[in-house]
Amino acid sequence: MKVTVVCEHNASMDSEEGKTAYPEGLGVCIAELLKAKDKNVTLIRADEQGVHGLTDEILEKTDVMFWWGHWYHGAVDDALVDKIAYRVQRGMGIVFLHSAHDSKPFKRLLGTTCSLAWREVGEKERLWCVMPDHPIARGLGEYIDVEHEEMYGEPFDIPTPDELVYIGWFRGGEVFRGGCVFHRGRGKIFYFNPGHETYPTYKIDKVRTLLLQACDYVAPVSGVAEKLGCRHFEEFSIK
């Protein structure tokens, strides 16, 4: 399986907290996790100048994409967003992490503002599983704890998820639909809220297992279609 990890680099990652959480870099952390499970991973950098090196060739071979972005959503080229959305519609899986709720491809695919409430004090989040038979939650028990996380709160302006897998509880008083699957065209989307760049969330065992299971779950069931479009029938299909 070919996986492309698009991960923004921002100054917050170069802070002491950022470097402590991910000395190797957040993007490298995710890429290494996937590589260790025999995924063929390409790591792509995004920054204030946009996404670097995500060529058509790479995109058209990608089975599953991971997307982490925060400060520089606006720098992502609209034509690239169109291409990514179209590949999802044709079957590619995609996992949006944390602040990617506000990324262009996520909003393009969902059609809503994806706005939310937020607070950054490093509080505790407990993610309760509300769909215990879901493949993404397999073996992870009733909940997942994240000791320090940025709060994301409802109302989260998304369409009703096709599969609501996790709801997060935050110490400060909020709830959040933090683990959601959406189907768009032939592709599957998974959104997962934990993962602020200054907390080592992606080092937590259960979160790592979840990300791997999400990768497998959103992978194309029947490949990625070459194209989608209207089809003209001249005559009755059945007399």
Added chain:
Amino acid sequence: MKVTVVCEHNASMDSEEGKTAYPEGLGVCIAELLKAKDKNVTLIRADEQGVHGLTDEILEKTDVMFWWGHWYHGAVDDALVDKIAYRVQRGMGIVFLHSAHDSKPFKRLLGTTCSLAWREVGEKERLWCVMPDHPIARGLGEYIDVEHEEMYGEPFDIPTPDELVYIGWFRGGEVFRGGCVFHRGRGKIFYFNPGHETYPTYKIDKVRTLLLQACDYVAPVSGVAEKLGCRHFEEFSIK
């Protein structure tokens, strides 16, 4: 209730069939229907040069929009599409008719290609109600017949509707999810497949009642919000 009807004018409407179906014009037919039920209606023309006269002032006072377009989707200005989508997200209702499945605002709000199969031989469609308790279907019985209609067939590349109200049967062998409600943000969207410009579909009694009930159903429940966006909480909401 303020309703804005955006209706394309194309050469097919000037054909003999088009003029026989709607001597007054398809847009006028819809506008008159709504006016007769005390809606405050503004009729807006679209053509190969785009949408004419849909000012910010009109848009910002619209409770429900109707959209019929076919040949000139590409001429609709992207900035206008953004504004319409944002008003739906804030609470405006919108009804997309027939070939508007391929319009920019519909695709922007749903995030899929909205592609389908089609055949234009004027065959019979019977729309079966699969949600008999739905307000849009009130009093309309088990099905609605349209003697001559353009066939639209599955797979219809839309997200799973939040409410699937009607499924169409076509004589030539196809089925179609032809009456669907989607919620996007605080707004409701209704898509209804019948209504090719050369058949007098919008003269059928049951279809007329359905369009009026759809207008009322998608109207804002709690007004249209001034803006939507992320909200920052500095401290715990609950100690």
Added chain:
Amino acid sequence: MKVTVVCEHNASMDSEEGKTAYPEGLGVCIAELLKAKDKNVTLIRADEQGVHGLTDEILEKTDVMFWWGHWYHGAVDDALVDKIAYRVQRGMGIVFLHSAHDSKPFKRLLGTTCSLAWREVGEKERLWCVMPDHPIARGLGEYIDVEHEEMYGEPFDIPTPDELVYIGWFRGGEVFRGGCVFHRGRGKIFYFNPGHETYPTYKIDKVRTLLLQACDYVAPVSGVAEKLGCRHFEEFSIK
């Protein structure tokens, strides 16, 4: 609109806390609330001997039923449960409150165990609205606070709600899908978790408004059908 309120009487209601919360009785509290909005209300008592006086005549005239039960679910007659379920399937609305999650009619209509986690220490619940355009939530803002409530926690063994309106946050660390709509047949069901008999939850203004809006929302759109059943067609409906 004819509303039938079925409310259990149990010894906990006769405790000091129970009498302080509802000196008039919890069932009377709900009945009076509805009466004040011009509902034609019949209050029915349930206890360890079952449901008293819910005759076929009363049932067959009921548009909306409210159900509150806790200790004596097992005493409810199975034949009565069948009748209630069948009337919901034909169009009657029903609101299940608090511990009615474990009542026979609720489980009969949903097909799951409806089990959950619980803790009774009178902690704070905040119910966040995740569907701001829903008629049940109209005018109630982003959340509803209940200062002292029994905790109900996930996993809540229910089918995915057709409309998830509220998610509760509990001080002790849990979340709960506490405001849910289900469609079954032509009828609508609303479940709402707050309302333990020793806390004056149904005296809270927002909760009262919500209950009234729920009553209107689940009321039959097109009346209650006389019967539902398979229908035999001898010949083709369309040649």
Added chain:
Amino acid sequence: MKVTVVCEHNASMDSEEGKTAYPEGLGVCIAELLKAKDKNVTLIRADEQGVHGLTDEILEKTDVMFWWGHWYHGAVDDALVDKIAYRVQRGMGIVFLHSAHDSKPFKRLLGTTCSLAWREVGEKERLWCVMPDHPIARGLGEYIDVEHEEMYGEPFDIPTPDELVYIGWFRGGEVFRGGCVFHRGRGKIFYFNPGHETYPTYKIDKVRTLLLQACDYVAPVSGVAEKLGCRHFEEFSIK
């Protein structure tokens, strides 16, 4: 994987048409199909005297159950229905075929009457796939043809399916949600409408592939839980 096939024997199967369609017996046909793919299959007979030999031991080892019944739904013991439903709620998969729409376990799990319209003239059904990325539809193309089938038509009184995979078109003018997935508790249910006992539907290649893929899809993701029930928490889970 342990699969239990419960199949009714009725007089219609002993008719010339029945014997021509399935000389080996309809139940044997399904059992052999599954055995050939390395399922460990137990075939159980049902008839006017009920279900024969479905012991607790067999049930408690079953991963996936298939259920075909028609004339003798009423003979199935209610206590057995309870046990089957409880095992589905705990994780067992179940596939209901054709006239099993009216079986007790199906109605118990869905909570509706599951009534429909029907006509038995052996007309053509074409099942259109409306969820092309679904594992049950993998490799089966846009539609499945069944040359001769009993018509089942809408309105089909079921809750909105969690996953609507196929919609059937019937030559005589009806449509039907004929391939539906429901989640109940930790278990998955698949309903598939084709399969009247006098037509050799289960000999069609695509139908056979679909049944095998359905079996795999509804199989438990995380095993079958020993029991489900409410859980009492004495103290705050999080301080």
